[in-house]
Amino acid sequence: MCGITGVFDTRSTSEIDRNLLHRMNETLTHRGPDEGEVYVESGLGLGHRRLSIMDVSSGQQPLFNEDGSVVVVFNGEIYNFQKLVGELTALGHRFRTHCDTEVIVHAWEEWGERCVERFSGMFAFGVWDRNRQTLFMARDRLGIKPFYYTLLDNGLFLFASELKALLVHPDFDKTFDHRAIEDYFAYGYIPEPKTIFKNAFKLNPGHLLSLQRGQQTVQSREYWDIPFTPHGSLSEEEAAEELILRLRNAVDSHLMSEVPLGAFLSGGVDSSAVVAMMGGLMKEPVNTCSIAFSDPAFDESDYARLVAERYQTRHFTEQVQQDDFDLIDRLAALYDEPFADSSAIPTYRVCELARKRVTVALSGDGGDENFAGYRRYRWHMIEERLRSKLPLGLRKPLFGLLGSVYPKADWAPKFLRAKTTFESLARDSVEGYFHSVSILDNKLRMQLFTRDFYRDLQGYRAVEVLRDYADKSPTKDALSLIQYLDMKTYLVGDILTKVDRASMAHSLEVRVPLLDHELVEWVSGLPASMKLRQQEGKYILKRSLEPYLPNEVLYRNKMGFSVPLASWFRGPLRERVRTALLGNTLAGTGIFDMGFIKKMLDQHQSGRRDYSAPIWTLLMFEAFLRNILSMGNMSYTGQDKKVA
Template structure:
């Protein structure tokens, strides 16, 4: 687990500024506090920050091939590197280390850009081939490891593990992308490949990027996608056995390390399954850690303790108090762009707790997307049944009218919040799902933005993100389609981003065995009817886990990893919310309609409505402007100057 950075002169062999490269590399010190090196040759500079996990003694980077013509900087783990190394040695390649990084340079020599198809793991890397004058970047299939890049006006191409390293380059134009802002206030994050800045991008999961000197066009290429080639018939008992076997094998390969290792244990199905598999493989007790909350409505610690007791783990718990909101500004500095998942707060704390005892942890992330665990999938399928009965031409006017007439009921259980259901049924399948996952609805965003900002959007709408991915989806099954959409958006843009930044802030490596691509490919062949059955998400997974976990763990209601925002904003954060959202920072952007900001704050704090999610989204945007934008100097949004 590391941080990588690079500068490449696409136009010639102009000298790379070593001090600039070192500043960019140093911006990611937290990702790799053990060592840091840079390498420079005419027209190219590479930097690396190292967190030593494998081959601690000799795995320094940048790392070269035998004659020094190929060099790589790499972040992640290649779990099948020993098998690949043997194969490459048999083909005549010579290895000087025992680390997975060296496999990359020899795999490039052997297979070129197809080398990525041989790697099993989580990775982001930049590789320079001097003989071909080619820079090659690649990101793992599910987007576990991040990779940012930008082509600057001076012809330099820059890349890094985090956006902050690119921001550190003075030539980056800090002009915000209006479409990214629209996306943020719909999703709560900025989906790939956009970033908050027009000039910078994320390399999407399952893509590589190949640039040769003199080439000025940047065109990422897809090398992998979730296949979702479902079998029509699958024996349930055989599927259960296969699922456990494949999960155990995935967990096993994720255990390789030369440093202390443990696991996150929330008490949910996914993390509990990972711990159960680890306990059956490891010869010593598993180190587990979890967060508890003072508010019982958000506290899962008793379930985590049950699993810890069953498997005799070395379990450690830390309580997050109800007023643990001092991290707000720190989160803005961690994520570099607006990021509105409030569970980033406890995620930061559980990573902090884990790092006190281990350097590597396994997590259960990815199970909900893989195996249809989210409650929203169940509601979407209910709505799909109704959509299949009545055409959109009839549904749109009927349910649109009902949605407008029905009162808002944030306080009620989902089954009684008919307004949201009516509004969703008035839309097609993709737009309906977008409506269900949006932090702020289309109507709310319409009121949120000023007319001048809406003009800057040129009719762009955040739903376009889902529509584009829906067109790429390899299956027509409605459940598989929304799983695919989440894998392309929510999983990578929110879940994996949250965990990567929170863990790397503490120099902690997090591995996700449920997102091993071979496991993901196999699960995608399981019929949707075995993933969501009789209203039970993860049906096949839970049945397979019954010998390993109690019904109390498997079949209780999902709690999530939430914090009590609504109470905070009416209590200890009451004044801070007012000062931030109605203060000068947001006003000076020219983006927001102040009257609507005042309405949301007043209605929430009076108890009339629950606007906690939109207010948190605004609070994090304000913190981004104040800490990242103003913290870096003068910032430009179109023609407006923000001092």
């Protein structure tokens, strides 16, 4: 696992500033503390920070081919690299190292852009081919590894593993993208390909970029998508048997390492499944790490212990206090742009714990999206059945009226909290799902933002992110569609981003075998009824795991990896939140209606409403602003001071 950065002059072969490139590269030291190198030639500079995992003695980067005409910087792992080494050697290529990085160089020489189709793994890389005067870049299929880029007005193309490296360049345009702000307050993160900055972008998962000198535009191209191609007739017994075989193979491929390796074990189905497979594959006991919470309502450590005892793992648990909120400013610096998933706090802590024992950890991320494990999937399918009974023309006025008059009863039992359901039923399927996942719904965002800010959006609304993906979805099945939407947005923009930054902050490599692309392809073809059966999510996964895990782990209510925001903001963080949100930082942007923010705080802290999620979203935006302003040369408008 590593950090990469690069500078490419699209207009000329002028000298790249080596010292500036070095400073960009050094911002990524946390991603690769073992070694750091930069390479510069006419019109090109590449930087790399290394966390040594494979071929520790000779896998340094940037790495070249035999004659030095092709060079690569690479972040990630190619799990099938040994097979590719054999294939490429037979084709006449000579290897000088035993690491997966060199495979990329020779695969590019042999297959060009189609080399990415041969790779199985998590990756983001840049290849410079001097003979072709081509810079080729790619990101893995599911977006496990990050890739940011921008094209400056002077023709310099910059790329890096994290935004902070791009921010070092003095010509980087720091103007905020108002559409990204609208997205953030809807989703809690900024979906690909946007970033908080108007002229900087994330390369979409499963996409590649190819640039040649003289090329003035940047256009990515998709090379892979989740197929959702139905299988032929497959009984449940056959599906369960094949699933275990594929799951075991996926985990096995992720075990390659020359450094200590272990796993996260939360006590949930997905991480327990990974540990169960590891237990049957490894000769040594598995190192497992868990976080315990002082509040039993959030604590799953007893379930993790059950799995650890069954597979006789070397199990390590640390307790996180429920007032572990001092990480707020640290998180803002880690993520470089607003990020409002509060589970980033325990994720940071479990990575911190794991790094004391191992350098590589396997996680269960991706199971909920693959196998339909989220509660919201169940509610959406219930709503879909209701939607099918009435056309939108009748539903919209009927349920729209009910939603408008029904009280917002956050304090009431769940079966009495029907307002959100009524509001969702008044919408079509995509907008209904958007409503269910939004942190601040349309009405709240309209109240939060000033009229000037809304006018600047020129009619743009965050739901368009989901609509765009729905339009290109390979499936129209109701359940598969929302799984597809989540894999394109929530999985990459929230879950994988959270884990990447939290793990890299501790120089820990995290691998996600449930997102092995061949496993994802196969699971996507299973019937929806094998994923969500009545009210049981992950139906076929749980059934297949019955011989491997206790029922009290498989068939219990999902808890999630959360923190008690509501009580924080009424108790220990009460004054801190008011000072942050009602101070000059947010007020000075001109984006927010400060009267509405005060109203939200008053209602939440009095106990009348639960605004914990919107308050946390605002708190992380305020922390982001303070972090970015501390770098200097910034105004509240997001523009460089010299042009503000």
